[in-house]
Amino acid sequence: MDFRQLETFVAVAKFKSFSKAADHLYLTQPTISSHISNLEKELNTILINRTNRKISLTKAGEILFDYAMNMVNLKEGAIFKLNEFKGKIVGNIEIAASTVPEQYIVPEIICGFNKNYPDVTFNMLHYDSQQVVEGIIHGDIDFGIVGAEIPHNQLNYVELLQDELFLITPASAPYCDFPEEVPLEKILEENLILREKGSGTRRLLEEALNASKIDLNNLKVVAYIESTEAIKQCIRRNLGISFLSSRAVVDEVNFNFFKTHRVQGLDLKRKFYFVYHKYRNPSPLEHAFQEFVCKYFKFK
Known part of the structure; x- marks a missing residue:
């Protein structure tokens, strides 16, 4: 068997596409x-x-795939170790994340990994938590960071860090006198800006409201917005208030643009997870990245 043929077979199996395999291997489709x-x-x-x-x-293809993948990884492992010996690891890491991890967690991870492997490049993809999980299951995404653990027997979740949603209001009038802990019934009176369906933030808020016997339809929602940054701009312009991750408003709170409040009776704590496929064989570079991410927040 020609090794190039095996690499081609692995690429076609991974991408489920002859054209994508061609792009990945820099070959023509014929x-x-x-x-x-x-x-x-x-x-x-x-x-x-x-x-x-x-x-x-x-x-027959399924039988060959495991052997072919092992052979390709063995070759890449040898190249990885030789490049490591020579002091130059190259390659590309693809990571998908939902909104909050994409904006406030993944950049920190990439910068940390770059210090050890400065010649590795990254592709960062934006999907909501559900899309990240589905992409990993179907083999379209290698790694993800999400704000909700969506159980599946083919996935491994590694807890990275804890987070909490707060009710975010402007620090200026008319919210100057909002208490640090807001009565639950108070949010029924306010214009609210919510994240889109499918986001981990929206799912956590809905679950907490349901536990407190509050229907989302009873809230005065003025906008559903996908972008956390857009929501923050709307809050600053007094369109309404919103529930956002504490990590998303650090600067605004420090500069006294926003205030954060807990809501009585709502448990809005959550965890962020690194997720990857349980049974897929990572390349040596992917394995190094996987180990790096799993250890990174343990020492912070």
Whole structure:
């Protein structure tokens, strides 16, 4: 078996696409097709189903995939160690995150990893928590950081740090006299700005309200906004108040633009998780990143 053919087979299986495998390996699509066809001829079996425009592995392909992946990782492991010896690790890490981790956690992780591996590049993707989980399960995303643990038997979750949602108001009138702990019924009187469906922040708030027997429909919601930064700008312009992560408003609180309040009866504490596929074999670089992230916040 030609090693390039095995790399091609692994790429097609991973991306479920001949064109994406071609882009990943810097080859033409006809070359990708030729590698797969020649590998199937040599092994005298069909490895990839090509029906209905969907790429999937045959039973023979599933058997070969684990061996091929091990061989590719063994090669990459040797290159990784040699480059480490020479003092230059290169490669690319792809990480997807929901809004709060994307803006306030992932940059810290990337900067920390960059100090050890300055030649590694990153692709950071924005999805809500549900999309991150689904992308990892389907093999479209390697790593994710999310604000909600969505159980699945194919996923590993590693707790990184704790967070809390606060009710955020402007520090100016008419909210100057808002108490540090706001009565629950008070939020029914205020214009609220909420995150979009699917976000971990929105899910946590809904669960806390449900536990307190408050229907979301009873709130005076003036806007549903995906961007945390956009919500903060709306708060500053007195459109309404909102529930946001404490990590999202550190600067605004320090400069006395915002005040943070707890709401009586609402438990809005949560954890952020690093999530990855339990059964997928990471490359040596991905393994190094995985170990780095899992240890990073333990020493902070």
